[in-house]
Amino acid sequence: MYPRLVGRARHSAAEGFATATIELPGSGDRPRWPAVEQARADLRRAVEAGEPVSDEIVDALVLPLVDKAVPEWRAALDALLALPEIGGPVGYSGGVISIGIRLAVVEPRIVAAGFFAGSFVPRAMFEEARQVTIPLHVLLQWDDEGNDRQAALDLFNAFGSQEKSLHANMGGHTGVPQFAGDAAAQFFTRHLK
Numbered sequence: 001m002y003p004r005l006v007g008r009a010r011h012s013a014a015e016g017f018a019t020a021t022i023e024l025p026g027s028g029d030r031p032r033w034p035a036v037e038q039a040r041a042d043l044r045r046a047v048e049a050g051e052p053v054s055d056e057i058v059d060a061l062v063l064p065l066v067d068k069a070v071p072e073w074r075a076a077l078d079a080l081l082a083l084p085e086i087g088g089p090v091g092y093s094g095g096v097i098s099i100g101i102r103l104a105v106v107e108p109r110i111v112a113a114g115f116f117a118g119s120f121v122p123r124a125m126f127e128e129a130r131q132v133t134i135p136l137h138v139l140l141q142w143d144d145e146g147n148d149r150q151a152a153l154d155l156f157n158a159f160g161s162q163e164k165s166l167h168a169n170m171g172g173h174t175g176v177p178q179f180a181g182d183a184a185a186q187f188f189t190r191h192l193k
Helices: 002-014 034-048 055-081 097-106 123-130 149-158 178-192
Strands: 090-094 110-116 136-141 164-169
Touching: 002 178, 034 055, 055 097, 055 123, 090 097, 090 178, 097 110, 097 123, 110 178, 123 149, 136 149, 136 178, 149 164, 164 178
Parallel strands: 090 110, 110 136, 136 164
Antiparallel strands: none
């Protein structure tokens, strides 16, 4: 994952954008979070067994991440925008779509967002998605075997934005074609410059 993030950051920097990312709570070098690790294990077990992933597992995994990550992102924005060389407007691009949904609802400095559809989404986030009104560029990998395509389409339909576009590409989770990244860059250029 890190090489892909670095590649996206370099591409954004070449377009004149400052970029930042934060490791998810309980991931990377951050302290382990037992409740979320248990939920990840339950998710893995269900997927490997070919069983449906229950709403309880999704809620236990995603909602605590959203509740902890969103304040961290807001604090990071405070720190970054306090630097004299960085200014707004702000765009958000991220893989855990539920974090992006919450940020789009509560953070007025974010004026456009690029989401990667397909991550597991708690039902409660569908209601928050109706409150999202900023322009959205949503990428969906059509053959992403670990995600529910119909749920991703339902979530896209739930977004309240007047300007929203869905870009579906053939391929699995990590098979995003280069031109899809170029289209996302054009979206951000249009809304942030």
